[in-house]
Structures are given as C-alpha cells and as structure tokens.
Amino acid sequence: MDAEPKHQNDERRAAESAASAGPSSLAQASGSDGKPTVVLVIGMAGSGKTTLLQRITAHLSSVEEPGYTLNLDPAVMEVPYGANIDIRDTVNYKNVMKQYNLGPNGGILTSLNLFATRFDQVIELCEKKRTPQPKYIVADTPGQIEIFTWSASGAIITEAFASTFPTIVAFVIDTPRCVSPQTFMTNMLQACSILYKTKLPLLLVFNKVDVARHEFAVEWMRDYEAFSEALQKDTTYAATLSRSLSLVLEEFYENLQSVGVSAATGEGMEEFFQKVQACRAEYEQQYLPELQRRQQEKQDLEMRRQAAQLEKLKLDTQPLPQQQQGTAVER
Numbered sequence: 001m002d003a004e005p006k007h008q009n010d011e012r013r014a015a016e017s018a019a020s021a022g023p024s025s026l027a028q029a030s031g032s033d034g035k036p037t038v039v040l041v042i043g044m045a046g047s048g049k050t051t052l053l054q055r056i057t058a059h060l061s062s063v064e065e066p067g068y069t070l071n072l073d074p075a076v077m078e079v080p081y082g083a084n085i086d087i088r089d090t091v092n093y094k095n096v097m098k099q100y101n102l103g104p105n106g107g108i109l110t111s112l113n114l115f116a117t118r119f120d121q122v123i124e125l126c127e128k129k130r131t132p133q134p135k136y137i138v139a140d141t142p143g144q145i146e147i148f149t150w151s152a153s154g155a156i157i158t159e160a161f162a163s164t165f166p167t168i169v170a171f172v173i174d175t176p177r178c179v180s181p182q183t184f185m186t187n188m189l190q191a192c193s194i195l196y197k198t199k200l201p202l203l204l205v206f207n208k209v210d211v212a213r214h215e216f217a218v219e220w221m222r223d224y225e226a227f228s229e230a231l232q233k234d235t236t237y238a239a240t241l242s243r244s245l246s247l248v249l250e251e252f253y254e255n256l257q258s259v260g261v262s263a264a265t266g267e268g269m270e271e272f273f274q275k276v277q278a279c280r281a282e283y284e285q286q287y288l289p290e291l292q293r294r295q296q297e298k299q300d301l302e303m304r305r306q307a308a309q310l311e312k313l314k315l316d317t318q319p320l321p322q323q324q325q326g327t328a329v330e331r
C-alpha cells in the first residue's frame with residue numbers, strides 16, 4: 001500500500017497501521033444498547049455531504065454531544081470538520097494513481113479497496129471507550145457515489161459498521177436540482193438501489209432548503225398524481241419512463257424517512273437527529289434480528305462442516321483389518 005502518513009493524532013496513526021495488519025473480521029452483532037449510531041453520509045457529487053458533516057459536527061458540539069467523524073473520500077481536497085479518522089492519512093490517492101497507472105476514479109476505487117482490507121482496525125478505534133462517549137459516528141463518502149455503493153470495498157465497510165453498530169444511511173439530495181422531475185427521479189432510483197443493496201434504514205436528506213424548499217418533493221413521493229402533473233408538459237420518452245417508475249417506487253417511498261435541512265444555515269438539524277433516531281429504531285427492529293439470524297445460520301453451517309470433517313477423520317484413522325495390515329493369518 002502506498003502510504004504517506006501525516007501523524008496528526010494517535011487515532012490517525014492507528015488508522016494508518018490498519019494498512020499493515022491482519023485480515024478483516026466482522027464483529028458479531030449483539031444488542032445495540034449504549035452503542036453509538038453510525039450515519040453513513042452518501043449522495044451525488046455536490047449534494048452537500050461534506051458541508052453537512054461540518055454542520056453535524058458543529059451541531060453536536062453545540063449540544064455538548066461530540067460526534068466521531070470519518071472521512072472516507074481519498075480525493076477530497078479539504079476536510080472542514082476535523083475528521084477523527086481520515087483515509088488520506090493512510091492512503092495517498094495521487095501516489096496510488098501513479099503507482100497503478102490509474103485515472104481519478106480508478107485511483108479513488110483502489111484507495112478505498114486498500115483501506116477496506118484493514119477496516120477491522122478502524123472498527124476497533126470506533127469501539128474504543130471514550131469520555132464523553134460519542135452518540136454518533138458519522139462517515140463522509142466519495143462524491144462518485146457508485147464507487148462506494150457498488151464496490152466490494154463499499155460493501156465491506158458498510159457491513160463492518162452494520163454488524164457492529166446500529167447503522168443507517170443518510171442519502172443527501174441537492175433539493176434545488178430536484179425541482180426538475182427527472183433529476184428527482186434519478187435521485188430516487190439511486191436511493192432505492194442503495195436501500196435494496198444495503199437493506200439498512202435510509203433517511204432522505206433534502207439539503208439546501210435555504211435555496212429551494214423540499215415540500216414539493218415530499219408531495220411527489222406521497223402523491224403520484226402530483227408528480228405526474230409536474231411531468232405533464234414533458235412528452236419525451238424519459239418523462240413517460242419517469243411517470244411509470246414513480247408508480248413502481250410507491251412501495252419504496254412508503255418505507256422511507258425524509259427531512260429537509262440546510263447544511264449552510266443549520267436549519268432542520270433537530271429534526272435530522274430525530275429522524276436518525278427513528279432510523280436507528282428501525283435498524284434494531286428489522287435489520288438486527290435478520291443479521292443475527294444470518295450469523296446463526298453461518299455458525300450452524302460451520303458447526304455442521306466441522307462435525308462432518310471430524311467424522312471423516314475418525315473413519316480415516318480407524319485401524320485396518322488384520323489382513324490388510326499384512327499380518328500372518330492361519331488358513
């Protein structure tokens with residue numbers, strides 16, 4: 001791994017050592033009482049993820065509940081919220097590009113892959129007891145959304161969090177851009193694919209409400225006719241497709257929490273945290289039992305495999321009949 005450490009603090013150094021240790025092992029899911037809530041902040045480029053993290057950090061300090069923050073974007077120029085763990089301290093994205101002869105997206109993906117192989121050490125850092133104990137662990141992800149959501153490393157990181165802490169996805173949406181029904185639909189399809197891939201509770205965060213209010217989007221989610229009306233003037237194939245998709249997505253909308261915020265002004269932050277708590281409850285009621293069931297299944301399978309192996313070993317080591325052992329036998 002190509003590393004250029006900055007040694008800014010102990011935790012960053014430890015995160016760096018994550019690049020040279022043993023293989024990743026997911027923690028067993030247990031009860032989530034007293035554990036911090038992990039908020040994975042995902043969204044399209046420019047939707048305001050980094051600014052939202054800055055706002056979340058400021059809000060948590062103002063209510064004296066410091067959060068724990070992670071930057072998982074290796075290509076970001078500046079991290080304005082003082083990340084506790086920063087991927088850039090472990091992996092130098094530019095050197096990765098040079099070393100493996102990659103373009104910018106390949107560089108981000110490879111950097112994330114390198115980091116993910118040792119993510120168990122990041123989890124250990126997040127689990128460490130602190131005073132005061134953070135109630136939230138918030139992670140910023142790369143703007144190239146598919147690099148995180150559809151890559152093996154993104155899946156490893158998400159599962160590592162979700163099997164250790166109550167974890168939710170905050171999907172950030174650029175509200176002013178969603179005024180166009182087709183951009184709105186593109187965002188909803190992205191969100192829907194993330195929900196079905198991760199199976200984690202998803203909170204739609206309509207950001208930049210200081211520029212455009214988000215109520216229209218909530219109405220489009222609730223009322224198919226309203227969305228269809230917004231598309232009325234548009235007779236293109238894409239508009240017809242969006243209309244049909246809206247019908248298909250009705251069930252998806254029903255299971256979603258949403259909130260309007262302005263990362264710039266701080267509007268909606270109280271409600272944001274209320275919705276995060278509602279998503280945490282959903283994690284505990286739905287995701288956790290399913291995770292425990294899958295882990296139990298895996299454990300049972302492993303026990304059956306071991307028992308079969310033991311049986312085979314017993315058969316292999318049974319003494320051979322005398323004749324086969326070459327001993328003299330009376331006729």
Ligand SMILES: Nc1nc2c(ncn2[C@@H]2O[C@H](COP(=O)(O)OP(=O)(O)OP(=O)(O)O)[C@@H](O)[C@H]2O)c(=O)[nH]1
Pocket residue numbers: 043044045046047048049050051052076142143144207208209210211261262263264265
């Ligand atoms: N008016 C307004 N602008 C915002 C808000 N949140 C973010 N912005 C602006 O939107 C732009 C993009 O914000 P970022 O926080 O960099 O967005 P990002 O999603 O992290 O971007 P990438 O890392 O490229 O994916 C910046 O110019 C921000 O100042 C908001 O709530 N209101």
